[in-house]
Amino acid sequence: MKRLFRRFFVVSVLVSSSLVWAQSDDESDRSLIIVGSDTLAKVVTAWAEQFYVLNPTVLVEVQAVGSAATPPALLLGTATIGTMSRRMNADERDAFAVRRQRPPIEISLAVDAVVLIVHQQNPLKSVSMAEVGQIFGMPGTCGSSMRPIVWRDLREDSPLANRKIQVFGRTATSGTYQYFRRIALCDGDPGIFVNEIPGGAGIVNTVARVPGGIGYTATSYTSNDVKILGIERPDGRILYPDDPEYPLKRTLYLYLMTDVSSESRSIECEFVAYVASEKGRDLLINAGFSIPQVPDSQSARGVADACG
Amino acid sequence: MPVANWRHFKSVSLGLLIRVASFTVIFALLGMVVQMMVVAAPIFAASTLERIDAPDGGRGVPVSRAESQDADLRQPIYWVSKGGWQLIGNPGNPWLWVHDQTAVRLNVTELPSDFSIAQMVGHQRGLAVLVGNRLEHFHFSQSTSINDVPAVERVKTVLVDSDIVALAGHPRLAVVALATSLSEIQVVDFRNPDATLRIQVDVEIDTIAWVSPSLIRALTPSGDAVLFVFRATDIGGDWRRLFSPTQYEGYPSEEYLWLPLPSAQAAESKYSVTPLIFGTLKAALLALLFSVPLSLGCAIYVGCFMSEAQRQRVRPAIDMLTAFPTVVLGAIGLFWLAPRFGEFLSALIGVIALFPILAVLGIFGVRALGWRWVRHDALDDWPLRLLPLVLLVIVLGAAAGLIGAAQLPGGSLEAYLLSTGLSISYFNSLLVGIVLGLAITPTIFSIAEEAIHAVPRNMAAGALALGSTPWQSYRDVVLPLALPGMIAAIMVGFGRAAGETMILVMLSGNTGILDLSIFEGLRSVSASLALELPEAPKKSSHYQVLFVMGVLLFGLTFIVNTVAEIIRSRVRMRVRGL
Numbered sequence: 001m002k003r004l005f006r007r008f009f010v011v012s013v014l015v016s017s018s019l020v021w022a023q024s025d026d027e028s029d030r031s032l033i034i035v036g037s038d039t040l041a042k043v044v045t046a047w048a049e050q051f052y053v054l055n056p057t058v059l060v061e062v063q064a065v066g067s068a069a070t071p072p073a074l075l076l077g078t079a080t081i082g083t084m085s086r087r088m089n090a091d092e093r094d095a096f097a098v099r100r101q102r103p104p105i106e107i108s109l110a111v112d113a114v115v116l117i118v119h120q121q122n123p124l125k126s127v128s129m130a131e132v133g134q135i136f137g138m139p140g141t142c143g144s145s146m147r148p149i150v151w152r153d154l155r156e157d158s159p160l161a162n163r164k165i166q167v168f169g170r171t172a173t174s175g176t177y178q179y180f181r182r183i184a185l186c187d188g189d190p191g192i193f194v195n196e197i198p199g200g201a202g203i204v205n206t207v208a209r210v211p212g213g214i215g216y217t218a219t220s221y222t223s224n225d226v227k228i229l230g231i232e233r234p235d236g237r238i239l240y241p242d243d244p245e246y247p248l249k250r251t252l253y254l255y256l257m258t259d260v261s262s263e264s265r266s267i268e269c270e271f272v273a274y275v276a277s278e279k280g281r282d283l284l285i286n287a288g289f290s291i292p293q294v295p296d297s298q299s300a301r302g303v304a305d306a307c308g
Numbered sequence: 309m310p311v312a313n314w315r316h317f318k319s320v321s322l323g324l325l326i327r328v329a330s331f332t333v334i335f336a337l338l339g340m341v342v343q344m345m346v347v348a349a350p351i352f353a354a355s356t357l358e359r360i361d362a363p364d365g366g367r368g369v370p371v372s373r374a375e376s377q378d379a380d381l382r383q384p385i386y387w388v389s390k391g392g393w394q395l396i397g398n399p400g401n402p403w404l405w406v407h408d409q410t411a412v413r414l415n416v417t418e419l420p421s422d423f424s425i426a427q428m429v430g431h432q433r434g435l436a437v438l439v440g441n442r443l444e445h446f447h448f449s450q451s452t453s454i455n456d457v458p459a460v461e462r463v464k465t466v467l468v469d470s471d472i473v474a475l476a477g478h479p480r481l482a483v484v485a486l487a488t489s490l491s492e493i494q495v496v497d498f499r500n501p502d503a504t505l506r507i508q509v510d511v512e513i514d515t516i517a518w519v520s521p522s523l524i525r526a527l528t529p530s531g532d533a534v535l536f537v538f539r540a541t542d543i544g545g546d547w548r549r550l551f552s553p554t555q556y557e558g559y560p561s562e563e564y565l566w567l568p569l570p571s572a573q574a575a576e577s578k579y580s581v582t583p584l585i586f587g588t589l590k591a592a593l594l595a596l597l598f599s600v601p602l603s604l605g606c607a608i609y610v611g612c613f614m615s616e617a618q619r620q621r622v623r624p625a626i627d628m629l630t631a632f633p634t635v636v637l638g639a640i641g642l643f644w645l646a647p648r649f650g651e652f653l654s655a656l657i658g659v660i661a662l663f664p665i666l667a668v669l670g671i672f673g674v675r676a677l678g679w680r681w682v683r684h685d686a687l688d689d690w691p692l693r694l695l696p697l698v699l700l701v702i703v704l705g706a707a708a709g710l711i712g713a714a715q716l717p718g719g720s721l722e723a724y725l726l727s728t729g730l731s732i733s734y735f736n737s738l739l740v741g742i743v744l745g746l747a748i749t750p751t752i753f754s755i756a757e758e759a760i761h762a763v764p765r766n767m768a769a770g771a772l773a774l775g776s777t778p779w780q781s782y783r784d785v786v787l788p789l790a791l792p793g794m795i796a797a798i799m800v801g802f803g804r805a806a807g808e809t810m811i812l813v814m815l816s817g818n819t820g821i822l823d824l825s826i827f828e829g830l831r832s833v834s835a836s837l838a839l840e841l842p843e844a845p846k847k848s849s850h851y852q853v854l855f856v857m858g859v860l861l862f863g864l865t866f867i868v869n870t871v872a873e874i875i876r877s878r879v880r881m882r883v884r885g886l
Contacts, residue, residue, distance in 0.1 A: 164731035171839045195817035210734045
């Protein structure tokens with residue numbers, strides 16, 4: 001109830017702020033507009049709410065319209081902070097650099113991994129990317145010709161033997177599906193035999209009940225009822241989702257328009273400091289993301305320290 | 309008299325209000341159908357090609373893709389697989405696979421060496437090669453390692469004019485744009501080669517390129533640009549592609565595939581509604597298989613044998629079940645039935661196999677013991693007396709089924725089927741059929757019982773008076789009269805099963821396969837609508853195809869229900885005179 005009230009309050013403040021902002025110039029530097037990724041929308045909104053509680057004089061506006069909106073917004077200055085679920089590409093970077101005489105400040109904000117899950121009792125520990133393509137894709141995906149139908153086809157000694165490999169995936173409208181299709185299936189088609197389950201949590205619940213099941217989902221949905229598979233590299237090393245080289249992993253980024261190191265105590269800087277604080281990190285981790293292991297200059301902590 | 313006037317006014321205004329309201333409802337319903345058709349219609353539009361005028365002669369249009377294609381022409385590398393195999397071709401020479409790291413060279417014998425122009429077409433998987441007046445379309449298989457040389461396969465050959473000077477492949481679809489020496493721009497759709505689009509221009513063209521999936525830019529030798537807009541739906545103006553097997557890029561044969569890709573603009577979406585219609589019919593027929601014996605048996609019992617007083621109590625109770633939310637049934641199926649489907653199936657087989665034997669044995673056994681309360685003609689008055697017996701028979705049948713399954717080699721039905729090479733999918737058609745059958749049972753019962761009850765009782769009484777047994781009188785007099793009504797009931801049940809959504813979304817697995825096996829999953833039209841419609845971008849081909857399916861589903865249930873209603877009203881007319 002309190003939360004709901006607060007949310008309403010933020011919204012109403014935002015509406016009135018736009019009027020105030022239009023009138024008085026000196027207030028404008030006390031507002032913060034965050035544009036960008038839909039993947040991060042929940043976390044960023046939570047951050048904005050908490051940040052507003054800590055800094056009641058700052059007006060925070062969040063627009064989660066998708067990563068593609070970030071570069072133009074930062075370029076034109078309609079937002080000072082942008083989030084993206086992919087890295088800015090060279091063209092976007094160049095355009096920014098030409099206009100602002102320097103590249104945008106990039107923070108590796110969070111890591112979101114897609115994991116492969118099987119039933120707890122399945123002794124399978126890892127699969128290779130080629131096998132992932134065979135299991136989930138149409139015959140011929142990533143150059144594979146044979147699709148393993150039963151578990152023995154995949155691992156000769158699997159105790160599941162003749163049990164069918166039951167494959168569970170997301171529906172075509174899901175972002176995880178698109179990502180999985182692009183990376184794990186070499187941009188090929190997922191097999192028509194894949195059971196489409198609406199929702200990442202649904203896949204976890206289903207795989208937890210199906211001994212011969214295998215599925216993919218975002219890390220944030222996994223539970224103890226399922227086993228997370230490692231991914232075996234050609235050289236034999238097995239990578240788990242917390243490994244920096246895990247292949248089904250994407251970093252989510254935060255971009256700053258202003259050069260925070262030159263302006264002391266700017267709102268952007270305070271916001272980044274909040275994001276890097278324990279509370280901010282907790283919100284991020286609770287939403288199922290993990291903190292990327294990057295050099296200080298690219299982390300929220302490092303950037304916040306540099307401008308403090 | 310003011311009072312009379314007021315009454316008159318009230319009567320007139322209320323009557324008018326009701327008429328207007330009901331007219332509005334009817335009109336709104338019709339409007340909704342028309343609206344659905346209007347939304348769906350653009351998917352059938354034929355592809356078009358038209359010349360447009362750009363403000364600065366088209367020079368301001370960004371042409372990153374087009375320039376890279378021009379570069380392709382000079383550079384002989386056409387495609388690079390993920391495994392590092394490069395496809396290299398020069399007019400007049402054999403095509404080669406060259407590995408970028410080891411420099412291993414292999415001849416590509418499948419591709420013609422005497423070609424004049426070649427271009428990549430579609431989503432990085434196809435090659436259009438012009439040999440004389442033959443335009444050939446090839447596919448590659450993706451390869452991820454050096455050990456795996458991509459396979460090349462000819463998909464289609466289209467005959468074109470022999471004076472082609474330039475060729476450009478569409479970035480997403482199996483479509484090429486051609487320029488002839490007579491200044492004609494042609495767009496050939498490999499998926500539908502009969503519908504080649506042509507447009508004549510007044511300048512000489514020597515280069516042609518796709519600027520975007522819908523924009524073609526042709527250049528004259530002096531560098532002036534001419535722009536053309538190509539509009540095509542994802543099915544290329546050919547409605548048969550929705551229903552018949554289609555050759556898709558990267559597939560060795562013609563397939564029925566439902567693989568919409570709402571946001572991946574790069575790849576070809578596949579919209580074959582056949583697997584979905586098949587899934588809907590499969591689910592509905594399986595549901596009828598379970599529901600018809602249950603519901604008609606129940607209807608015959610309540611309509612023929614039960615006393616009127618009992619019927620008055622039982623009927624409303626079952627009628628109420630008609631409104632039972634199917635999402636709850638779906639949840640029961642998901643959380644309770646699916647995890648122990650093997651056991652459930654063995655118990656069900658046991659009950660079905662043993663029920664007639666056990667029921668008859670039970671009744672005769674009890675009567676042999678001299679217990680008067682199970683005289684078969686007394687059952688009508690107090691059916692609950694039969695309940696312990698029925699429960700006992702079900703428990704015994706289920707136990708027999710479970711014990712029987714345990715005796716099978718492997719120790720369970722699933723293990724036994726597995727040893728015979730049959731693996732039951734977790735979400736399978738049989739599970740859907742059982743739960744969906746339960747969902748439509750009250751509906752079929754309600755209508756069938758009404759039909760049986762509508763047959764005047766004096767018909768049966770007359771037969772009894774002439775010496776027939778009660779069963780003979782029902783079998784030969786009442787049921788034949790009620791038969792059309794029972795058929796109507798089955799049709800309504802079918803219509804409900806075809807339109808049912810939640811059970812299908814939760815239990816069918818949503819796998820769009822064409823497989824008659826009852827142990828495989830299915831994907832229904834209604835479930836696809838529920839899953840995809842909220843996310844499909846408006847005005848996209850996906851959105852329109854979903855509306856086509858909506859119209860089809862509406863048409864199916866509308867026809868079935870209308871025929872059923874006609875049958876019912878005829879039956880009512882017929883028995884009224886009796």
